[in-house]
Amino acid sequence: MNSGSRPEPRKVIAALPQYSSAAGTSRVTWRASSNESVLPPSPRVVEAIARAGATAHLYPSLLGDALVADIAERLQVTARQVVVGGGSLALLQQTLSTYTGHGTEVIFGWRSYEAYPILVGVAGSDAVPVPLGADGTHDLAAMLAAVTPSTKAIILCNPNNPTGTEVGREQVELFLQRVPPTVLVLLDEAYQEFATTSLDGVGLLDAYPNLAVFRTFSKAYGLAGLRAGYMVTSEEIADFVRVASPPFGLSTVAEAAAQEAGADADYSARVLRLVAEGRDRLRAGLAERGFPTPVSGGNFVWIPLPHGARELEVGCIARGVSVRAFDGEGVRATVGERAAEDAVLAAVDDLMATVASSPGKTLT
Template identity: 80%
Template structure:
């Protein structure tokens, strides 16, 4: 067979950026690079996992019916408004595949979740990143200005990953008032539980029928390894996304674990408190060293370092902790493990001693 005659991917797929992984993450003492929970699932969740695993020879429910019912009851929406799947990331992909495509545009703030340009590319759409403002927050006015007749979707991430900044309700409503009603607004609230002043996009659905809200069980609920998330939107949008989704999109073990976690508010409260204390502690330690960080609504702290991100990441690895490095921009540190936070501060001290100019922002 001629080696040159092979199946070739679409040009857009071949040119897409790759989702990055933290260097050395598998060889360190502490993983502060992927925004995972530092707390293992509760005993009730582990019991639910074991029970579901015992019937793994059977198909799960077609649409995650039990979890859909739980979410609808808790959030006071109809079951038709809820779509569940293998994490909010998979649901974002399904929504973009349903509402965008070749020749259309997807607008989002940048830097934000690095999967967004990948998701847009897979859908065949053109990614339109809009720079954050000087505080690392979404510049909603600039995002509005980027909307064109070709725009089919806009993504707003709050709290924003990786900067942790949040969009206020008044600002979001003013933004939604001006976005064309034909443009789907995807509100990514993956870190909503960690916010001290959470923006509840679900409460805005009645007023804005072009809004869809995405949340996950990966972060505060500690189920990153099982992949479970949900979308809440209008019944019409939800019906369309379900039509474009694969059947059995949520496995039975993930559904059982998510349902058990959903019913365990004491676990969530403990995780959220641990994160809030870690954020405050790490930010205070960095401030003492003259390193400014934006207030974060996520389970992480963003350290803006245009010149020293790679060096700090290397120093953290040397201290036994992996962090997420965005070269030329900054470093994101997951919080919750006190020893890991101390290791990051020690790495900052090392960098200050060897290359203090690298810490200038």
């Protein structure tokens, strides 16, 4: 037996970037690095989790039928148009696996959600990242210009993660009108509940049968630890994605929690209020310090930092809060916890003092 032999992954998998983890999360008081809800699930949701846990010895429903029915009724679509699963990210992966593959291309804006290149690579397709515009929003004209006969899908993250920037309904409709009907547009609306524009992708489905909308229960509904999300699209696309999806893809506990969370309007309203106030508060504090930030449609604020992103991350950890740093680009900080927002501002003050005492050092 050759002791040096071992199974080798597909070359495309071995070359993929790894999803990064925020630094210092085990050493801080506040986690502002993963865009989680600052509130734990409501008592109603906790009770639903406990009830569902009592039947954990049984398989969940095959397709998350009860949750599908609730979502379809709330959004006024047919049940066949809704696919649920273990987070919107899993559903995006299943959709890419269904519609893309070797010899195809997938376009997405960049910087955007760092999982996109990984998902595209796993599906066997070629990633085509298109730089964001100067204002940090998706450059829709450039994305259209990148379409080739090999393009099978376009991912549009709106509001965009990590910049928080948004494209409005009129812009998206003009974009959809120009996308070839054979190209699938995957509209990632993970932060839709926090958006400042009027765009609601579900309202565009009737006019654009090549559109699929992805949403999650992780953010506004506070269920990041349970992994529940859904896709709404045409019945035909949904049918094919279900074929490619693993059976029992949503746990009984996650389904029960998502049903209750979706019905608990008071909880969601409280989260949205905390986030809106936190965004305004943190952006105002940063502006006072000479750091302009884009209007955010997420539960976070993006701090553009061509230089010093890692230094600010280290400073935030020293102040007891974790953030997400992107070297050479900026820092993303989740909002909603006032003490954490204050810690970020204090870390910015520390960084500014360091720069002021270092001749030739700059953050811009």
